Amino acid sequence: MSNSFDVIVIGAGIFGLATAAELAARRRRVAVIDRFGSGHPATSSTGRSRGIRIAYDHPFYVELALDAIHRWRALEKAGGRQILHLTGQVDFGLDTKLAAIASAVREAGGVIDELDAAGLRRKLPHLLTAPGDIGLFHAQAGTVLSDTGMAALKAKVLGDGVKLFEPERVIAIEPGNLTQVVTEKRRLEAGTVVVAAGPWTGALLATLDIHMPLAPSIAQVTFIAAQELVDRPGIGEWGGEGEGLGGVYGHPVPGIGYKLAFSTGQEGWVPDVDQWQPDYEEQARLFAWLDRRMPDFPRQVQLVQRHPWTMTPDGDFIVDRVGPVVLACGCSGHAFKFGPALGPLVADVVDGKPAHPLLRRDRPSLVGKKAAAGDAISR
Numbered sequence: 072m073s074n075s076f077d078v079i080v081i082g083a084g085i086f087g088l089a090t091a092a093e094l095a096a097r098r099r100r101v102a103v104i105d106r107f108g109s110g111h112p113a114t115s116s117t118g119r120s121r122g123i124r125i126a127y128d129h130p131f132y133v134e135l136a137l138d139a140i141h142r143w144r145a146l147e148k149a150g151g152r153q154i155l156h157l158t159g160q161v162d163f164g165l166d167t168k169l170a171a172i173a174s175a176v177r178e179a180g181g182v183i184d185e186l187d188a189a190g191l192r193r194k195l196p197h198l199l200t201a202p203g204d205i206g207l208f209h210a211q212a213g214t215v216l217s218d219t220g221m222a223a224l225k226a227k228v229l230g231d232g233v234k235l236f237e238p239e240r241v242i243a244i245e246p247g248n249l250t251q252v253v254t255e256k257r258r259l260e261a262g263t264v265v266v267a268a269g270p271w272t273g274a275l276l277a278t279l280d281i282h283m284p285l286a287p288s289i290a291q292v293t294f295i296a297a298q299e300l301v302d303r304p305g306i307g308e309w310g311g312e313g314e315g316l317g318g319v320y321g322h323p324v325p326g327i328g329y330k331l332a333f334s335t336g337q338e339g340w341v342p343d344v345d346q347w348q349p350d351y352e353e354q355a356r357l358f359a360w361l362d363r364r365m366p367d368f369p370r371q372v373q374l375v376q377r378h379p380w381t382m383t384p385d386g387d388f389i390v391d392r393v394g395p396v397v398l399a400c401g402c403s404g405h406a407f408k409f410g411p412a413l414g415p416l417v418a419d420v421v422d423g424k425p426a427h428p429l430l431r432r433d434r435p436s437l438v439g440k441k442a443a444a445g446d447a448i449s450r
């Protein structure tokens with residue numbers, strides 16, 4: 072087998088698989104290398120479900136989410152398995168954030184409705200409201216069955232002739248006319264190397280003297296066993312723990328019930344831990360939130376999991392080029408939903424197009440800034 076490719080992608084998480092799928096569709100010879108194996112519990116793109124919404128405060132993400140829904144649907148059709156479970160989403164919390172979301176969704180051609188306190192209660196009967204409370208509802212939201220989505224994307228990549236090496240760790244990248252990628256087992260080469268290594272990206276890039284403000288963080292999710300909730304909308308609370316800080320988000324999970332989590336991760340991610348123990352203090356905080364906001368919500372916990380994500384200082388991803396190396400990283404806790412739609416973003420940069428201004432590595436909101444693992448998802 073040849074060890075030479077047009078593009079080598081490091082990382083088979085959602086960013087890496089989506090990139091490989093798009094490059095293969097563009098007839099490139101592609102190899103993907105993953106240290107743990109795609110979707111492993113140590114990685115970001117693991118687990119049963121992720122929330123999907125078009126409710127974003129920037130039209131770029133609204134359009135990307137609309138595109139993602141079409142692409143997820145195409146993958147469902149190709150593989151014959153359900154990936155999306157769209158029941159809508161209710162957003163509530165900071166008025167300024169809600170106004171920005173409504174405006175961006177409409178600017179991008181999406182549909183979103185304003186709710187008063189009575190409307191909020193109709194959509195979310197568990198939520199305690201006060202007179203004057205407002206919220207938003209949109210239908211193009213709910214749940215991505217992420218493990219099924221990852222499997223569908225992986226099947227597409229393999230079917231399109233991409234070579235996948237996993238589990239296999241990249242230990243060095245040696246840029247040159249043809250960049251060498253050295254793993255524990257072999258040496259491969261390619262004209263372009265995409266680094267989509269999730270929380271491990273910062274360390275890999277540092278070996279090339281590329282320094283990005285990335286902060287890996289560890290985040291917890293709680294699955295509540297409550298089958299009666301599987302047709303309920305998702306929720307997104309903005310600023311629930313104070314101005315500028317995160318709140319609670321959640322979505323239904325077919326076969327289980329409902330998943331709830333804080334949109335704030337914690338310091339303390341360790342690169343070599345591959346199974347994280349639940350943090351019971353955080354679970355107690357989640358139940359205290361339920362006592363305050365949704366006291367009648369069921370509490371039978373089926374599963375608590377912790378996984379890493381990677382914050383940037385401004386909450387936007389980084390998709391840009393440095394010589395032969397393309398960066399696809401800084402998921403900031405909200406990339407999974409975009410799934411296959413991430414592929415064209417990265418493949419365009421591989422093909423020499425300029426990075427999108429929001430995703431450039433030298434955008435003003437990154438230069439000289441530090442990311443914090445304890446920041447909340449801000450987009």
Ligand SMILES: Cc1cc2nc3c(=O)[nH]c(=O)nc-3n(C[C@H](O)[C@H](O)[C@H](O)COP(=O)(O)OP(=O)(O)OC[C@H]3O[C@@H](n4cnc5c(N)ncnc54)[C@H](O)[C@@H]3O)c2cc1C
Nearest residue numbers: 082084085086106115116122241268269402405406407408
């Ligand atoms: C708890 C939690 C809840 C979330 N909820 C949502 C949500 O509701 N909605 C949403 O849209 N997003 C959500 N996200 C975010 C989403 O899951 C991430 O943004 C996304 O999975 C990031 O994918 P990635 O490909 O960048 O990273 P990863 O999935 O981590 O992929 C990186 C890959 O690189 C590999 N790798 C690392 N180092 C090397 C090396 N040296 N050599 C070879 N391979 C290597 C790893 O094995 C890994 O598979 C959530 C994330 C978490 C953790």
